[in-house]
Amino acid sequence: MEQIFFYILGAITLVSAFLVVSLRRPIQNVLFMILMMVGLAGLFILLHAEFVAMVQLVVYAGAIMVLFLFVIMLLNLDQLKMPPPEGSHVRWWAGAVIAFAVMGLIWLAFKMYLAPEVPPVEQAGASNTVVVGKALFTTYLLPFEIASVLLLAAIVGSVLLARSRS
Amino acid sequence: MDLAIPVILVIVKVLLVIFVVLTFVAYTTLLERRVLGWFQVRLGPNRVGPWGLLQPLADGAKLLLKEEVTVTAANRWIYLVAPLIVVTCALTPFAVIPFAKDLYLDRIFDQAASKFVLNTGVISDLNVGILFVFAVSSLGTYGVLLGGWSSNNKYSLLGGVRAGAQMISYELALSLSVIGVLLLAGTLSLTQIVEAQDSVWKWYVFRQPLGFILFLIAGSAEIGRTPFDLVECENELVAGYQTEYSAMKFGLFYLGEYAHLLFLSALMTTLYFGGWQGPFFPPIVWFLIKTFFFAFVFIWIRATYPRLRYDRVMAFGWKVLLPVGLFNVMVTAFVYTLWLQYRG
Numbered sequence: 001m002e003q004i005f006f007y008i009l010g011a012i013t014l015v016s017a018f019l020v021v022s023l024r025r026p027i028q029n030v031l032f033m034i035l036m037m038v039g040l041a042g043l044f045i046l047l048h049a050e051f052v053a054m055v056q057l058v059v060y061a062g063a064i065m066v067l068f069l070f071v072i073m074l075l076n077l078d079q080l081k082m083p084p085p086e087g088s089h090v091r092w093w094a095g096a097v098i099a100f101a102v103m104g105l106i107w108l109a110f111k112m113y114l115a116p117e118v119p120p121v122e123q124a125g126a127s128n129t130v131v132v133g134k135a136l137f138t139t140y141l142l143p144f145e146i147a148s149v150l151l152l153a154a155i156v157g158s159v160l161l162a163r164s165r166s
Numbered sequence: 167m168d169l170a171i172p173v174i175l176v177i178v179k180v181l182l183v184i185f186v187v188l189t190f191v192a193y194t195t196l197l198e199r200r201v202l203g204w205f206q207v208r209l210g211p212n213r214v215g216p217w218g219l220l221q222p223l224a225d226g227a228k229l230l231l232k233e234e235v236t237v238t239a240a241n242r243w244i245y246l247v248a249p250l251i252v253v254t255c256a257l258t259p260f261a262v263i264p265f266a267k268d269l270y271l272d273r274i275f276d277q278a279a280s281k282f283v284l285n286t287g288v289i290s291d292l293n294v295g296i297l298f299v300f301a302v303s304s305l306g307t308y309g310v311l312l313g314g315w316s317s318n319n320k321y322s323l324l325g326g327v328r329a330g331a332q333m334i335s336y337e338l339a340l341s342l343s344v345i346g347v348l349l350l351a352g353t354l355s356l357t358q359i360v361e362a363q364d365s366v367w368k369w370y371v372f373r374q375p376l377g378f379i380l381f382l383i384a385g386s387a388e389i390g391r392t393p394f395d396l397v398e399c400e401n402e403l404v405a406g407y408q409t410e411y412s413a414m415k416f417g418l419f420y421l422g423e424y425a426h427l428l429f430l431s432a433l434m435t436t437l438y439f440g441g442w443q444g445p446f447f448p449p450i451v452w453f454l455i456k457t458f459f460f461a462f463v464f465i466w467i468r469a470t471y472p473r474l475r476y477d478r479v480m481a482f483g484w485k486v487l488l489p490v491g492l493f494n495v496m497v498t499a500f501v502y503t504l505w506l507q508y509r510g
Contacts, residue, residue, distance in 0.1 A: 027244070027315075034308065041301075054297035062304025066311065066334055073315045073327060129294060129354055 006046055013039035021095075030068045037061040051128040180261070180289055187260050191424045192222035197458075198424075198465050205469035229417035237410045241316035248313030249411065249418035255306030256425035262295040263432045264288040264357045266442050266450040287442065287449065288357055295356040296348065299433065300341055303388075306426070307333045313419070314407030325406025328396055328476065335483040336387040336394075342491030343380035346498040347437050350374070360441030371438040376494045378438045382463075384487055385434065387479065389426045391464055393471040394479055431460035 016035040023029055037060045044053035136144045196211070196218060203210025212218040236245065266287030292298050307330050314326015347370045351359045363369050371378045387394035403409075408419050435441055435456040442449030444456075474482070 027241075031244075031312075038305075050292070050294045051297070054294050054301045057301035058297065058304055062301060062307070062337075063334060066307055066330060069308070069311055069315075070327065070330065073311065073323065129297075 002046060006043070009039050009042040009046065012036075013043065026072050027069075030065060030072060033068070034061050034065045037065065049128060051132050176289075183260060183265075183289060184257060187257065187425065187428070188421075191421060191428055192226065194424050194428055194461055195225070195420070196221050197461065198468075201462065201465045202469055205466075226417070229414050229420075232413035234415070235410075235412040237317060237319070239318040241318065244312050244316035245410075246415070248309045248316060249415045249422070251309030251312070252306055252422035253309075253418045253425070255302050255309060256422040256429060258302045259299045259429055260425075260432070261289040262292050262298055262356050263429070263436060264291070264360050264441055265432075265453050266448070286357070291355055291357045294354050296344060296354050296359075296437075300337065303426075304334075304337060306422075309422070310407050313411070317407070317410035319410050321403045322407050322409045325403045325409065328403075329390060329407055332390065332394065332396065332479065332483075333388060335480060336384045336487070339380060339384035339483060339487035339491050340388055342488065342495060343377045343384060344437060345491075345495045346370075346374045346377035349495070349498050349502055356436050356441075360436055360443065363440035363443055365443075366440070369438065369440045374438065374494075374498070376490070377498070378434075380487060380491055380494065381434065381438070384483075384491075385430045386464060386467060387483065389423065389430055389464075391427070392468040393474045395473060396476045396479060427464055428457065428461060431457045431464065434460050 013036050016032040016039065019032040020029050020036060023032065037056060041053040041056040041061070044050075044056060199221075200210040200212075200218065210218065211221045214220040214224045236242065264287055268287055310333065311326050311330040314322045314324075314329065317323075347359065348354060350370060350373060351362045353359060353362075359370075386392075390396075408416055411419060432453075435453060439456050441456075442453040444452035447455075
């Protein structure tokens, strides 16, 4: 049962990820990117990471991609014709080679540093959110705080940019 | 076989809930028109059936039989999919709303039935229930945005952009206002939140009054109702993102809108008013009474307040609701921690 879902979600994610880079109209790219995010969220659920799955949907699919869509809609970027693909497929092949190299590296890293064959398990008695929250506020407090300071700096920076324009 | 029967039963349950929700959605439209009529000292629709009770059926038949107009300049696929996204995202969150304690299945059948998860009064008691609600309703924004954009019409585009901007701004305030309840309940599961409010004094509306007011305001902005219905502000935008939609495609947007209204009332009942908890009557009755009370409150607000100006709506969301929401979270966390310390 779980395997069937895994293959369906994996197929959705991969096919839409491929369409994101291969289609030539910005609006289609954004829509398939959203679909890819939803597929990813489904995969997270299969890993018993419900919290991460929902945050994936709220933050990426729900908020960030809306901004992409806003820009495309308001600037009418869809009317803009993208340049036709070049005659030689050098870029395609270079991209494919690099992608496979990165994937190989990640696979190697997993193989070397992760204990093999540990299927993800649901934490008994504690919900996913509780586990993530406790880890963030105890073990990983410093990285968490640093990330929030970084975000704060980004917010201040974007306000400053918006202000100086007017 | 072991798997087949529960799966079929769950599907039956889901279909039943969808059917009931759709019926209530249809009658909410009637309720809105009749109540608005009373507020404005006129009759409202009362010709079809006794007290106009068959009006939703007549409306449905009209929408189904009308000619479908597809704009030639529209972006065809996106134009067709947009209403579906809206309806799906408005109906899906009902899956996590606990509408009753149980379904009395163990009294009708033997123990075998209650062995399944089926006997609970909720389709799925997710342990990230409230997050699921926000995740799905944040996807609903796309239906509105895409519907407005793909119609290839200035008014639709402006309406869609307005709706999208308003929805994502007020979603923040809405989520922040709920955090207070989540802190007190210590869970994200809506069933457990209801179970924590087992007496009237434990209802979160008394412990989170500010949070409740924020939720009510941000909620009515989120579903785009007066005073926040700039989205379909007739004198500026014709009908906003719905302008180019006709027949059942328009019907789907309409359905989505009222399903969202009903859902928000149900969520308010669940989070702040003890859900199905209450004396004397069976749980499902209490749940319906409370939910329809809030649906009535939304209609009441519509009959009372005029529309705000768009820039003021955005300023209000970001400069008032959001800081007040943050303040509410901080005070709640502070007081709750103190109380835990005091209690030992």
